[in-house]
Amino acid sequence: MLHATADSVRAQCLAVLTAWGMPEDLAQTTADVMTETDLMAVDSHGISMLMNYEEMMQKGQLRIANRPKEIRRLGATAFLSGEDGLGHPVSVQAMELAVELAGTHGVGVVGVVNSHHFGAAGAYARIASQKGMIGLVTSSTRGIIMVPTGSSEPVLGTNPIAFSAPSRKHNDFVLDMATTTVAGNKVKVYHLNDKKVPEGWVVDGKGQTVTDPHEGFEYTFKRKEGGITPLGGTGAMGSHKGYGLAMLAHILGGCLVGASFSPIRNRTQKDNDPNNIGHFFLALRPDVFRPEGEFETDLDAVIDELHGADRVNPDVRVKVAGEPEDEAKAKRLAGGIPIPDALDTLIKGIAERAGAQYVLTPA
Known part of the structure; x- marks a missing residue:
């Protein structure tokens, strides 16, 4: 390697x-x-x-030469179009603009439409916390790989949620999570490495766990039945919370901005039609609620308590997100x-x- x-x-x-x-x-x-x-x-x-x-x-789905475009601004909000290009440039622009708006209004909210895959959501949440602000990112998705609780077929994607908060003494708190048990592309990584997929990640059309990495890849990306389980669930026996979070991410990153929903889009989409993925970015200044620095001091104290919690293994410390x-x-x-x-x-x-x-x- x-x-x-x-x-x-x-x-x-x-x-x-x-x-x-x-x-x-x-x-x-x-x-x-x-x-x-x-x-x-x-x-x-x-x-x-x-x-x-x-x-x-x-x-022909990806119009990679196109530049993002600002559609409008209104108060503490803005709306951008990715113009059918990759999602990374418009997402950096969107979170930087959210930070700028928050500098003026205390909060900044930016929606993005007509985008494609944008990579890891946490990369954009970190832009806010590196500027001393709280950041929140959600997105709709292209893939249809999550099997909702009680279903035998995939309907939702891995719709990510990322949250960041600035600390003073410690590194920023950065939570970056898929709303499935695991991001779909992690199954791809196990497939590439010919490594057994952990139990509970992928299920077949009968809700039974799949651990073979190549079968797992097939059920995740190639088949119309089975797929990845919702966060905290194991297919038909899982809870509603994981796919409820996926819905939350799609409502903000999809419905709110006018992005498409994959199961509906697939009924009419041509091979060369763009994916029309949407994203949602929020930046919030802590000092609109508390005197400057108090939020960060309190977060440091919280992290200190977590680091100091009794350990199962004395040699493995308790960590926080990020x-x-x-x-x-x-x-x-x-x-x-x-x-x-x-x-x-x-x-x-x-x-x-x-x-x-x-x-x-x-x-």
Whole structure:
């Protein structure tokens, strides 16, 4: 397995994206987000997504040369169109605009329509907390892979929710979660690594768990029955909470902004029609409620209490959301981003077909 430098992963993403015709500034933003995602060990949403993007390009769904457009602003809100391009550039623009609006109004809310996959939602929530604000991100999805409680067929996606909050002494609190038991692309990672899928992640059309990585990939992405379980559930026997959260994410990132809902869209969508994914971004200044600094001080105290909780294993400390990703980033900056052999082969093929140079180099 190759452990590639972060710089070479960024350069590889940039080389392919620009070869496809993406303007260099938008490609740079996208490559930065993809690399940051891989550094934080969210391997399902980084450079491995080039496979999916290539397929979208081949179908004509992805208008990669288009620039995002601002549709309107009203008070503390704004509405943007991704113009059928990749979701990373418009999402960075949207959260930066939400932060700007919050600086004036105390809160900023920005919706996005006509977008595509935007990678890891936490990347955009972090933009807010790095500016001293609370961030919230949700999105609709293209995939139909979640099996709702009581159903034998997938209806919803992995609709993500990300939340961030600034701390003073500690790293920012960053919760980045799929509303399924696991993000669909994590099943793809197990498929690429030929690694057994954990029980409860994927079920077949009868609600029985699937652990074979290739069968799991088939049920997740290829078949009309079975799929991934809702967060906290195991198919037909699971709770309603996981897919209730998925609905929350779609209501804000889909219904509110006018994005499509995959099961309905698929009845009429042509192969080359854009996906029309929607996103929702919120930034909130803590000092509109409390004197400056008090929120961060209280959050530090909360995190201290959690860190100090009695441990099951004395050698394994209690962590809060965001810390595993921060630790992974430090480790991967030093030792490289792991690229499985199967993925490395796929990237070489993508680069060759795009007319881009293969530039991944070992750390």
